[in-house]
Amino acid sequence: MTAILAGWAAAHPADRVALRFGDTALTHGALDHAAAAMAGALAARGIGRGDRIGFLGHNHPAQIVALLACARLGAMQVPLNWRLAAPEWRFILEDAGASLLLTTPDFLQAAADAAPGGCAVVDATTMEGAPIDATGADDDALLLVYTSGTTGRPKGAVLDQRALRFNALNAAATFELSPADRVLTVLPLFHVGGLNIQTTPALMAGAEVILHPRFDADAFFDTVARDHPTLTLLVPAVMQALVSHPRWATADLSSLRAIGAGSSDVPLPLIEAFHQRGIPVQQVYGATETCPIALVQSRAEALAAPGSIGRPAPHAECRLVDASGAPCQPGADGEIQVRGPAVLRGYWKRDDALTADGWFPTGDVGRIDAEGRWWFTDRLKHVIISGGENIYPAEVERLLRSAPGVAEGAVVGRDDPRWGEVPIAVVVPGPGFDPARVLAHFEGQIARFKQPRAVVALPALPRTALGKVEVARLKAMVAAHPNP
Template sequence: MRHWLAAQPPDRVALRFGDVALTYGALHAQAEAMAAALAARGVRHGDRVGFLGQNHPAQIVALFACARLGALLLPLNWRLAAPEWRFILDDAGVKLLLATPEMLSAMPGQALDATTLAAPGNAPDDGDEQSPVLLVYTSGTTGRPKGAVLDQRALHHNALNAAHAFEMTAQDRVLTVLPLFHVGGLNIQTTPALHAGAEVLLHPRFDADAFFDAVARNCPTLTLLVPAVMQALVSHPRWAGADLSSLRAVGAGSSDVPLPLIEAFHARGIPVQQVYGATETCPIAIIQNRAEALAAPGSLGRPALHAEARIAGGATEGEIQIRGPATLRRYWPDLPALDEEGWFATGDVGRLDPEGRFWFTDRLKHVIISGGENIYPAEVERLLRTAPGITEGAIIGRPDPRWGEVPVAVVVPAPGFDAARVLAHFEGQIARFKIPRAVITVPALPRTALGKVEVAKLHSLLA
C-alpha cells in the first residue's frame, strides 16, 4: 500500500479538509516528508508511532509515512481518558506520539505536533506487503483492549473488498465523518477511496449540519454511517428537505442496524449497504452490494471478495468465523489470533439463510443463559425499540438464584414512560422466558465512539 498515492495522477484531488484541498501529489510529498522526519527521530521498521487527534489529514499522512518505513501507526481514541491512553501506549511500546494541535495539551511534553512534522531528504523504503502497518486496539467494551496487528497486505485486500462491494472508482467522492481511530472510519471507505484514486471529503467529527452542508456543496457519492449517526440525520429538521440524490449508497458499519433507519434511507432512494467485520478483519469481511441491500435489508450480506465466512461447526446458526488475506495474523505483541486453519473466531452469533446470506444474531458474550435457555439480547432489543415511553434501551442479564440469569431492560425514559407498559409490550410477541423481568432507567446509555453500547458499564449498574 505504500505506493498507492504515487500511483495516482499527481494533480487529482485526494483529500478535502475544510477549505484545504490536497492533491495526490501533495499528499504523497507530505507522506515522504513525514517519513523522513520520523526516520530522523529514530523510527525504524517495526516501531510503533501513536496518533492522537480528531480526524485530520495528518493521520492519513502518518499512515503512509509508516507504510514507507515499515513502521506501525497506532491511532488512539481521543475520547478515552489519559490513563487509558497510557495503558495502550505502554502496552505497545510506542516510539513516538503524534497529536493534532488541539490534543497536544492532553499529553503535555509527550506528543509532537503531527501537522508540522516534516523533514527534507529520502526516508528508508523498508516497508512491504508483509510489513505490519496498523496496530489498532479493540474498543474494550467487555474488558481490557488488546492490539490487532494488520499488515499492508490486509489493507490492500480490504481496499479491493470495498471497491468491489461499493463499485468504487476514481470518480467517487467519499464523505468521511466517522472517526479514523477506528478501522471502520479508516478502512471501510476512506483508505479504499485513496487506493481507487477517488476524492475523500474528511470532517473532523460528525456534525449533522456539517453533513448536510457537505452533501449540498460537494455532492458525495458514498458515505459510511453507524446507527446513532443515521438516527441523528433522520430526526434532523433538514432531513426532509435535503437533496441527497448524489449519494449512490450509504455504508452502515454496524452488526445490527435497526430496520426503521434502513427504511428511512431507502425511502429517499439511497441503498444502505451493511458491512460486517471486526477490528481484526480490517474490517470488511461480510458485506452487501447495492442489490443485496435492497433485496434483503437488515442482512449482513455475503462474504467479501477476498474473504471467507462460515458458521462454526457447519451449522446454520452459531459463531461467525472469518478467514482471508485482510485478517490479522496476531495480537500484539505476538499472541495467537487464528486457529490452526487460519480462521478468526469473531465472538458473534449469526445465522446463514438458504440463499447464502448472513444475519447477525448477537454477541456471544452477551448471550443470557436463563434456566438452560439461550436468550440473545439483540432479539429482545429489536422489540424493545418499539416499546412506548422510551428513547432507547438495551437488554442485559442479571444474576438470579433460581434461573442463573434473567433479562432486564435498561432504558432511557421518554415522556409518558411507565415501566409496566414497557414490560407489557413484550407479552405475546416473544417467549415468556425472554421477557425482561425489570426495567432500569438511566439518563443515557454508555456508548463507544462508534455508538456501540458498552455492556460492561451497563452491568456495573447491577453490581
C-alpha cells in the same frame, strides 16, 4: 499499498483532489509528497521498520499522511481513541512500546500528560523533512489497533500492509469505487471502520475523500449540499441523529448513491428511513481484527434484504461453527469465523488470535438463510443464559425499540438466584413511558423466557465512540440499580 498511491500521484499529480479538509485540498501528488516528507522527518528521528508511532487527535489529514509515511518506512501507526482517559492512552503506548506520539495542536497538552517516559510528543502538522522515496512491503505491519477492551485490558490487533490492500479490494467491489467517487468521512479514524471501510480504499481507488474532524449533523448536510459526495459511512447513532434532525426531510441527498453502515446491529426503521429517501444502506460486517470488511451487502442486496449483513466479501472466507467447533447445520445459529488476507497477523505480544488453521473467531453469532444471506444474531459474550436457555439480547432489543414510550433501549442480563440470569430492559424514556406498558409489549411476540423481567430507566445509554452500547458498563449499572 504505497505503490498504488504513488501510481495515482504520478498519473494525477496536480489536477485531481485526493483529500479535502475544510479549506485545505491535497491533490494526489501533494498527498504523496506530504507522506514522503513526513517519512523523512520520522526517519531523521530514528523511526524505521517495525517501530510504533502513536497518533492522538480528531480526524485530520496529518493522521492519513502519517499512516502513509509509516507505510513507506515499514513502521506501525497506533491510533488512539481521543475519548479515552490519559491512563488508558498511557497503557496503550506503553504496551505498544511507542517511541513517538504524534498529535494535533489541540491535543498537545493532553498528549504530553499521557505519554510514558521515552515517548516523545510532536505536533504532527509540523513533521516535514527531506522526502524519502521508499515503498513498504506487503508483510510490513502497518496498524496496531487496540480493541475497546470491554473486559480486561485492550489487545492490539496487528494489521499488515497486505491486509489493508485486500481490505481495499473488498471495499472497491462492495461500493463499486472509482476515481469519480467522492467519499465523505465523518466517523473517527482511530477505528478501522472510519479508516478502512471507505477512507483508505477510496484513496487507493483514486477517489476523493472529504474529511470532517468529527460528526456534526449540520456540517454533514452542508457538505452533501455543497460538495455532492457519492458515498459515506455511518453507524446507527449517527443515522439516528440525521433522521431526527429538522433538515432531514428537505435535505438534498440525491448525490449519495449509497451509504455503508455497520459497527452494530442496525435497526430496521433507520434503514427504511434512508431507503425512503432513495439511498440504499449497504451493511458491512467485520471487526477490528478483520481490517474490518468480512461480510458485505451489494446495493441490490441492501434493497432486497434490509437488515442482512450480506455475503462474504470477495477476499474473505466466512463460516459458522457450533460450540464444539463443528460446522453449523443450515439455518442454525453459530459463531462467525473469518479467514483471509485481510485478517490480522495476530495480537501484539500474544498468540491467542487465530485458530490453528488460521480462522479468526469473532465472538459473534450469526445464521445463513435459504438464499445464502447472512444475518447477525448477537455477540456470543452477550448471550443471556436463563434456566439453561440461550437468550440473544439483539432479538429482544428489536422488539424493545417499538415499545411505547421508549426513546432508546438495550437488553442485558442480571444475576438471578433461580434462573442464573434474567433479561432486563434498559430504557431511555420518551413521551408516554410506562414500565408496565413496556413489559406488556412483549406478550405474545416472543417466548416468555426471553421477555424482560423488569425495566430500568436511565437518562442515557453508555456508548463507545462509534455508538455501540458498552454492554459491560451497562450490566454493572443494572446490577447496581435497585431491583424494580
